Amino acid sequence: MRRTLPLLVALATLPAGPAAAQDVESVLQAAGKAMGAPSSVRYSGTGWVANVGQSHTPADDWPRFEMTAYSRTIDYDARSSRETYTRRQGDYPALGGGTPLVGEQERTLLTSGDHAWTLRGSDAVPQPAAADVRQLDIWTSPHGFLRAAAAADDADAVDVVLEGRELTIVSFTAMGHRLNGTINEDDLVERVLTWVAHPVLGDMIYDHRYTGYQDFGGVMFPTVIHSHQGDPRLNPGHNSMEITVTEAAADVDAEPLAVPDNVQGATVPPVVVRSTQMASGVWRIYGGSHHSVAIEFADFIAVVEAPQNEARSLAVIAEIRRRVPDKPIRYVVNTHHHADHAGGLRTYVAQSATVITHEANHEFYDAVFFHPGTRALEPDLLSGRMPWFAPNRVPAYELVGDDGYTLTDGERVVNIHPVLRLGHAGTMLIVHLPAERILINADLYSPPAPGADPPAVTASMRSLAQNIEQLDLDVARHVGVHGLVGSHVDFMRLIDGE
Numbered sequence: 360m361r362r363t364l365p366l367l368v369a370l371a372t373l374p375a376g377p378a379a380a381q382d383v384e385s386v387l388q389a390a391g392k393a394m395g396a397p398s399s400v401r402y403s404g405t406g407w408v409a410n411v412g413q414s415h416t417p418a419d420d421w422p423r424f425e426m427t428a429y430s431r432t433i434d435y436d437a438r439s440s441r442e443t444y445t446r447r448q449g450d451y452p453a454l455g456g457g458t459p460l461v462g463e464q465e466r467t468l469l470t471s472g473d474h475a476w477t478l479r480g481s482d483a484v485p486q487p488a489a490a491d492v493r494q495l496d497i498w499t500s501p502h503g504f505l506r507a508a509a510a511a512d513d514a515d516a517v518d519v520v521l522e523g524r525e526l527t528i529v530s531f532t533a534m535g536h537r538l539n540g541t542i543n544e545d546d547l548v549e550r551v552l553t554w555v556a557h558p559v560l561g562d563m564i565y566d567h568r569y570t571g572y573q574d575f576g577g578v579m580f581p582t583v584i585h586s587h588q589g590d591p592r593l594n595p596g597h598n599s600m601e602i603t604v605t606e607a608a609a610d611v612d613a614e615p616l617a618v619p620d621n622v623q624g625a626t627v628p629p630v631v632v633r634s635t636q637m638a639s640g641v642w643r644i645y646g647g648s649h650h651s652v653a654i655e656f657a658d659f660i661a662v663v664e665a666p667q668n669e670a671r672s673l674a675v676i677a678e679i680r681r682r683v684p685d686k687p688i689r690y691v692v693n694t695h696h697h698a699d700h701a702g703g704l705r706t707y708v709a710q711s712a713t714v715i716t717h718e719a720n721h722e723f724y725d726a727v728f729f730h731p732g733t734r735a736l737e738p739d740l741l742s743g744r745m746p747w748f749a750p751n752r753v754p755a756y757e758l759v760g761d762d763g764y765t766l767t768d769g770e771r772v773v774n775i776h777p778v779l780r781l782g783h784a785g786t787m788l789i790v791h792l793p794a795e796r797i798l799i800n801a802d803l804y805s806p807p808a809p810g811a812d813p814p815a816v817t818a819s820m821r822s823l824a825q826n827i828e829q830l831d832l833d834v835a836r837h838v839g840v841h842g843l844v845g846s847h848v849d850f851m852r853l854i855d856g857e
């Protein structure tokens with residue numbers, strides 16, 4: 360539910376006396392007086408940005424990239440924001456999804472009203488699914504928080520002592536999200552915390568800490584912005600961004616942000632699922648950016664990969680039902696723990712499928728991913744079927760260690776192998792059908808369309824080739840969770856640089 364925030368009535372400049380603890384209006388007035396109440400801000404600096412959901416293993420933090428130049432302009436009246444940064448691998452370890460980042464990359468993230476888009480070169484790429492969080496980002500900024508709190512009809516304030524310091528927590532609802540912010544003894548917004556829906560982490564903590572305030576030409580602005588996505592108590596992956604602010608200005612003459620025509624009417628595209636038979640009882644299920652493979656056994660079906668989210672899983676399951684109406688889906692193989700590849704697993708768990716995953720994922724999946732905690736922002740099938748599907752009862756796991764794992768009914772054989780020495784993820788599994796000579800991989804090699812330019816050889820492709828050789832796998836066809844189906848001959852031609 361998106362709610363338009365009414366424009367804020369200018370904050371009255373009352374003297375900043377000792378605020379009555381529960382009087383939210385005077386707390387906000389004091390903060391507005393201390394911080395200024397600009398209609399727009401622009402700030403810039405350097406820092407790092409993380410690839411959220413793409414840790415090397417669940418025991419690691421999100422992988423980081425250096426930001427050599429960051430700048431952001433927020434127009435509170437227009438509800439618009441333009442964020443631009445240049446990122447590169449820098450000195451951060453090339454472990455996790457998206458690493459190593461080759462060269463420098465400029466990214467521009469925009470929002471205006473209910474619209475969100477990015478720039479590819481000078482082309483606008485609509486991002487309708489990002490609009491909610493991009494708008495929320497405006498109201499979690501230091502001055503945005505005060506404006507949204509003043510405009511909310513349910514704001515309250517409470518004095519607390521946290522880690523030995525007296526702070527005031529201001530809470531309210533904006534755009535259907537609960538926002539909590541702490542105001543410190545100098546009447547400055549120090550921390551703003553809310554939750555956003557995430558397919559793996561559920562109601563995911565989204566937390567910004569604002570410290571080292573300085574006066575930038577009459578407006579107070581933090582010199583350090585540190586952000587979390589994920590709960591640090593549960594998940595080593597939580598540090599998402601840090602900016603050291605070197606310049607800030609209020610009430611800037613920003614060009615009003617025009618929403619491009621192709622962004623205006625953009626909506627979240629429907630889930631598309633198609634399937635083709637690759638061999639007897641083997642179907643490739645595709646249609647989006649991430650694919651699955653269904654494998655039929657005598658009495659059951661196993662699915663390789665449950666990517667993205669519940670909407671995709673439900674559509675994939677419906678397609679499997681169409682192909683094989685009378686057998687239960689008993690197993691789901693999870694290639695690795697990255698959020699875009701694991702996000703649909705809960706839907707299968709809610710139907711009592713056994714999850715085949717790398718043993719390094721077990722603790723995180725039990726404690727966080729399949730935990731029966733609340734998913735208030737986006738309830739899914741599994742949250743509605745707790746506690747029957749609580750950890751350590753269901754889901755059942757088959758954990759894959761160094762020796763691999765074989766799924767068989769005596770007839771069909773499917774071998775699941777861990778991929779060793781891989782920078783992309785330390786939890787990676789590949790799936791081999793020896794009789795059909797099919798190898799399924801995620802994020803290592805995405806077979807291109809026939810006639811397309813051959814992809815550049817990456818470290819992940821070399822790892823895949825080494826693992827195939829070491830495991831002595833007989834492969835004729837590669838099936839990518841991304842990309843298409845390609846021959847092993849073509850793959851080896853790339854690797855050998857012919």
Ligand SMILES: [Zn+2]
Pocket residue numbers: 456695697700783784802
């Ligand atoms: Zn990945």
Ligand SMILES: [Zn+2]
Pocket residue numbers: 699700801802841
């Ligand atoms: Zn991927």
